[in-house]
Amino acid sequence: NPQKYADQYGLDVQDIQAPWPADPTTTLFTTQLPPQELIQFLTDQGHPEVAICGGGSIYNQFLSAGVIRTLYLTIEPILFGDGVKFLTQSQVQRLNLQKSTQLDANTVLLEYKLA
Numbered sequence: 368n369p370q371k372y373a374d375q376y377g378l379d380v381q382d383i384q385a386p387w388p389a390d391p392t393t394t395l396f397t398t399q400l401p402p403q404e405l406i407q408f409l410t411d412q413g414h415p416e417v418a419i420c421g422g423g424s425i426y427n428q429f430l431s432a433g434v435i436r437t438l439y440l441t442i443e444p445i446l447f448g449d450g451v452k453f454l455t456q457s458q459v460q461r462l463n464l465q466k467s468t469q470l471d472a473n474t475v476l477l478e479y480k481l482a
Contacts (some may be wrong), residue, residue, distance in 0.1 A: 369397045384408065402432035423455035430458055435481055438462060442475045 373380045373395045383396040383405070398405055409417050419429050429435050461482035468476040 369395055402429045402434050406434045423452045426453060427455050427458065430454070430460060437465075438479045438481060440477045440479070441470070442477065444473045 369380050372378075376395075378393055378395040380395050380397060383398040383400070400408060406417065409415075419425060419435065462479035463482050464477060465480050466478040468478075470476050
């Protein structure tokens, strides 16, 4: 529920296609646009790079749409039996490792390009 999240953090809620407010840093944008249209809209607005953050459903939608060029994975030394799935549908994506960065003594950031 976007309004609940916005209320919790003191943000305004606005559809991304509405005219942008004077201070977009205080606005939670929502959309019903498909991934390809959303990425094109953001590119047209001067935002050629965006971070896709969400859960398995969001990642599946954007991977299936073919709009992901770079994938960042953070490896943490924690093992657990349950959790949120990275992908909610079967996906086969070839990845090419571009960079590996040690963030601290136990954490590694991997940067992949989608093949």
